[in-house]
Amino acid sequence: MRKFFSRPWHIVVMVLPALVLFLVMVIYPIGIVVVHSFSQWDGINPMIFTGLDNYRRLFDDHIFYVALKNGALFALVLLVLQIPLATILALSVLNTGRRTRRFLRISYFIPTVLSVTVVCQLWLSAYNAENGLINQLFEMLGMDYRQDWLSGSTTAIFAIAIVNMWQYMGYQFIMLFSAAHAVPGDYYEAAVLDGCSRTKAHLYITIPLLQETYKYSLIIAITGGLNAFSNMYIMTGGGPGYDTYTLTYLMHRAAFRMGQYGYGSTVATVLVLQCLLVSLIINRLVAREQIVYT
Amino acid sequence: MSKRFSVGLVCSRMLLIIYAVISLYPLIWMVFYSFKNNQEIFIDNPFGLPTVFRYQNYVKAWESFDLPVYFRNSLLVAVAVLAITLTCSILFAYATARMRFRGQNGLRMFTSIGLFIPMQVILIPLAVLVRDLHLNNTLWSVIIPYAAFNLSFSIMVLYGALRSLPFELEEAACIDGANVFVCLFRVILPNLKAALSTVAIFIFLSVWNEFNLALIMLTRDKLKTLPLGLLFFQGEFTTDWGAMGAAMVIASLPTVLLYCLFSERVEKAMTVSGAVK
Numbered sequence: 001m002r003k004f005f006s007r008p009w010h011i012v013v014m015v016l017p018a019l020v021l022f023l024v025m026v027i028y029p030i031g032i033v034v035v036h037s038f039s040q041w042d043g044i045n046p047m048i049f050t051g052l053d054n055y056r057r058l059f060d061d062h063i064f065y066v067a068l069k070n071g072a073l074f075a076l077v078l079l080v081l082q083i084p085l086a087t088i089l090a091l092s093v094l095n096t097g098r099r100t101r102r103f104l105r106i107s108y109f110i111p112t113v114l115s116v117t118v119v120c121q122l123w124l125s126a127y128n129a130e131n132g133l134i135n136q137l138f139e140m141l142g143m144d145y146r147q148d149w150l151s152g153s154t155t156a157i158f159a160i161a162i163v164n165m166w167q168y169m170g171y172q173f174i175m176l177f178s179a180a181h182a183v184p185g186d187y188y189e190a191a192v193l194d195g196c197s198r199t200k201a202h203l204y205i206t207i208p209l210l211q212e213t214y215k216y217s218l219i220i221a222i223t224g225g226l227n228a229f230s231n232m233y234i235m236t237g238g239g240p241g242y243d244t245y246t247l248t249y250l251m252h253r254a255a256f257r258m259g260q261y262g263y264g265s266t267v268a269t270v271l272v273l274q275c276l277l278v279s280l281i282i283n284r285l286v287a288r289e290q291i292v293y294t
Numbered sequence: 295m296s297k298r299f300s301v302g303l304v305c306s307r308m309l310l311i312i313y314a315v316i317s318l319y320p321l322i323w324m325v326f327y328s329f330k331n332n333q334e335i336f337i338d339n340p341f342g343l344p345t346v347f348r349y350q351n352y353v354k355a356w357e358s359f360d361l362p363v364y365f366r367n368s369l370l371v372a373v374a375v376l377a378i379t380l381t382c383s384i385l386f387a388y389a390t391a392r393m394r395f396r397g398q399n400g401l402r403m404f405t406s407i408g409l410f411i412p413m414q415v416i417l418i419p420l421a422v423l424v425r426d427l428h429l430n431n432t433l434w435s436v437i438i439p440y441a442a443f444n445l446s447f448s449i450m451v452l453y454g455a456l457r458s459l460p461f462e463l464e465e466a467a468c469i470d471g472a473n474v475f476v477c478l479f480r481v482i483l484p485n486l487k488a489a490l491s492t493v494a495i496f497i498f499l500s501v502w503n504e505f506n507l508a509l510i511m512l513t514r515d516k517l518k519t520l521p522l523g524l525l526f527f528q529g530e531f532t533t534d535w536g537a538m539g540a541a542m543v544i545a546s547l548p549t550v551l552l553y554c555l556f557s558e559r560v561e562k563a564m565t566v567s568g569a570v571k
Contacts, residue, residue, distance in 0.1 A: 004468045006394045010475075014393070015401065018386035018445055021378075025442030026408050029419035036418070043422060089313055092306035106557055107314045110321065112564065113549040115503040117521040118542045122324050125535065131336040133323055140341075169317065174561045198302055227412050230505040234525065248414050248506075255418045256510060264418050272415045279410070 033272075036265035043261050054266035064267075067245045070157050071274075074246070075225025077161035083217055086172035090180050091202050105177070109170035116167070120234040123163045124150075127235075150236050153243045160231045160244060164224070172217050179213035180206055184293055215286040222282070223275045247271045328352070328539030335535050348536060355541035363516060364523030364545075371437055371519055372501045378441040379448050379497055380490070386445075387452035388478055392464070402453060408446030413439075414506045421510050435511040436519070440501050448493045451566065455489035456482070495556065496563040502549060520545045 037054060041047040058064050089108065093101055111119060126133040129148035149159040183206055191201040229248035236244045238253070245253075247267055255264030327335045328351055329344040339345060355361060389395075390402040424435045459482065467477040483490070505521045512518050524545055553560045 004464065004474060005392065007474070008395075010473075011389050011393055011395050014385040014389035018382035018405070018449065019401070021382060021438070021442045022405055022408065022445050025420070025423070025439050026411065026416070026445075029416035029423060030411060032419040032422075033416055085313070088306075089310065092310050095303075096307075096310070102557075104310055104314055105561070106554070107318045109557070109561060110550060110553065111317060113499060113503075113553045113560065114546050115521040115524070115549070116505050117524045118546050121524065121538070121542060122320055125327075125538075126320060126323075131340075131535075133320070133340070136340045166317070166320075169313075171564060175565045178561075178565065198300075223412070227414060229414060230509075233509070251414070251418070256421075261418055261422070268415045268418060272411065275412060276410070 033265045033268050036262050037269040038262075039265075040260075040262045042259045047262070050262070054263050057263065058266050058270065061250075063242050063245055063250055064247075066242050067247045067250050070244060070246050071226040071228065073157050073225075074161045074164070074228050075222045077158060078165055078221035078225055079218070081162075082165045082169060082172055083214075083221060086169055086176055086217075087207070089169075089173050090176035091206060093177055094180060105170075105174065108173050111167045112170045114167070116230045117234060119167050120163060120231055123166075124235055127159060151240050153240050156236055156240065156244050160228075160235055161225075163235070164228065164231055168224070172221070175213055175217060176210060179210050182293075183209050209291060211286060212291060215282055218282050218286065219279050222278050226271065226274055226278070247274070324539050325543055327535055328543050330536055332533070332535055351536040351540040352544065354534075354537045355544060359537070359541055360515065360518075360523060361541060361544060364518055364520045367433060367512075367517060367523075368502055368519040371433055371440070372498050374433070374437045375440045375444065375501050376494060376497055378437070379444045380494065382441070383445050383448035383452055383493075384478070384483070384486075387449050387456055388482065390449075391453045391456035392461075393474075402449065405446050405449050408443060409450070413443055417507065417510055420507065424511060430511070431514060431517065433512075433517060436504075436508055439507060439511075440504065444497045444500070447496065451489050451493050452486065455486050459485055491556075491559055492563045492566060495552070495560055496566070498552070499549060499560070499564070 036047070038049060038051060039047045040050050040053070093104055096104070125131075127149040129135065129151075134149070135147070147155070150156050187205050187209070188201050191205055192198065196204075226246070227248055228246050229252065232238055232244045232246060232249055233252075238245045238249050248271065251264045251267040251271065254260045254267060323341070326342070326344055329347045329349070330339070331348060334344065386405070390398045420439050424430055424439070429435045429438065463481050463485070464477055467481050472480070502519075503521060504519075508519050508522050512522055515523075524541060
């Protein structure tokens with residue numbers, strides 16, 4: 001039996017394909033990004049090391065600050081709208097019948113499985129200044145609120161963030177719902193029997209028990225905001241001006257439009273550091289102990 | 295749970311229904327306008343059911359637009375990624391979960407680094423790497439990176455499932471004289487159906503809908519996958535909303551069907567991936 005489990009060539013054959021693929025396509029590129037972030041390279045000619053020049057240039061680049069602000073705003077929309085709304089929906093669904101629940105789950109989750117292109121084009125037509133769903137809706141309600149949502153420099157980033165929020169609401173909803181469903185019902189019922197209102201019972205009992213799930217929701221929402229790219233690329237092209245640029249967009253422009261691979265790598269390095277930092281902070285602050293139901 | 299009538303309950307019901315409308319109506323609106331012509335979409339009847347079902351929009355979208363090509367590319371990419379990732383990760387997860395050798399835990403933890411790295415961070419070196427390996431202008435330029443990027447998640451789920459199987463399974467096979475590969479494919483895999491389907495659904499959805507890498511790698515029209523091919527808003531279909539809607543409906547059908555058929559599995563596959571971040 002021992003022999004069965006430890007023939008060296010068996011192990012090598014099993015481990016090697018995955019390991020080689022992973023090393024070449026994931027680990028090696030990560031290393032390269034960091035190295036290139038200290039260099040100037042156009043992708044063809046030999047690379048020149050320039051030390052911290054790229055980083056200095058980045059911190060002087062006004063688009064960098066626009067991108068930072070947009071990443072933060074995007075994350076903020078998800079944080080203050082998506083997570084609370086998903087929580088309320090998840091808790092409300094808890095006391096519905098089986099068939100209603102199934103219908104609601106499916107209708108909330110369907111946008112999540114669509115491709116980002118379909119979702120963005122759908123919303124492009126919904127936001128359309130002349131014939132879009134939203135402006136026509138306002139018109140039908142007799143409100144004079146018609147405007148071009150995606151070309152206003154302040155409305156654009158929010159309009160885009162709302163699309164992302166709409167698409168992934170079902171995702172956050174399902175995560176919170178499954179976690180809330182797993183909380184033993186007697187905790188909540190004991191509180192209600194003691195004269196606590198439903199809302200209060202959820203607020204003081206169910207929600208604190210979901211903290212581990214909130215940790216994941218938060219990380220997904222915030223890193224999702226920092227990483228946003230495809231929504232902007234499809235819906236506004238980064239515009240008006242640079243008003244909907246994000247860090248990924250900045251990287252994309254530097255590397256693939258201007259051929260500055262070194263500078264693009266610098267942006268990528270800053271982006272990954274930012275994501276790791278956010279994950280670390282949330283891991284330290286939220287749900288430090290594991291909850292086990294016995 | 296008692297269901298007394300209360301204001302709170304009514305409010306929460308209302309909210310559930312309102313959000314269901316917000317979530318579904320844009321999609322229904324899209325399906326509706328895929329059957330309409332511009333006159334009807336813009337002026338006569340923007341919100342309701344189409345008065346005449348203009349199925350010609352679908353014929354037009356399918357024929358005058360390269361939809362069949364994009365469909366084929368997406369399918370080829372998804373099948374190839376599934377084959378590569380599943381094979382590699384089954385073997386790797388089996389070795390680290392059940393075989394005995396030094397460093398097996400370290401090796402497994404090492405592959406989980408991939409869970410924390412967003413793919414767009416390494417877009418630049420991947421583009422260079424694919425060019426140096428002469429994979430550019432083939433579908434392999436996305437297949438290989440997708441396969442590599444899905445390894446971490448796949449290994450993690452399969453490792454967990456493999457650890458929960460009893461070792462008696464192999465003992466019986468070992469006494470019968472089977473070698474480890476025969477045993478893995480004949481005895482172990484049939485016990486991994488749940489984990490395998492979770493992983494397969496997750497990989498299929500993420501590959502089918504991937505945008506960022508495909509945007510960089512697939513520049514020739516013949517190679518584009520659906521999410522790229524559908525970027526036609528500035529293109530030839532701008533003025534014909536009906537055909538555009540039809541193309542989007544066709545492109546969405548596979549994943550929506552997959553979800554409606556296996557809704558619980560799909561939800562599980564998607565949320566398991568969130569819980570590892």
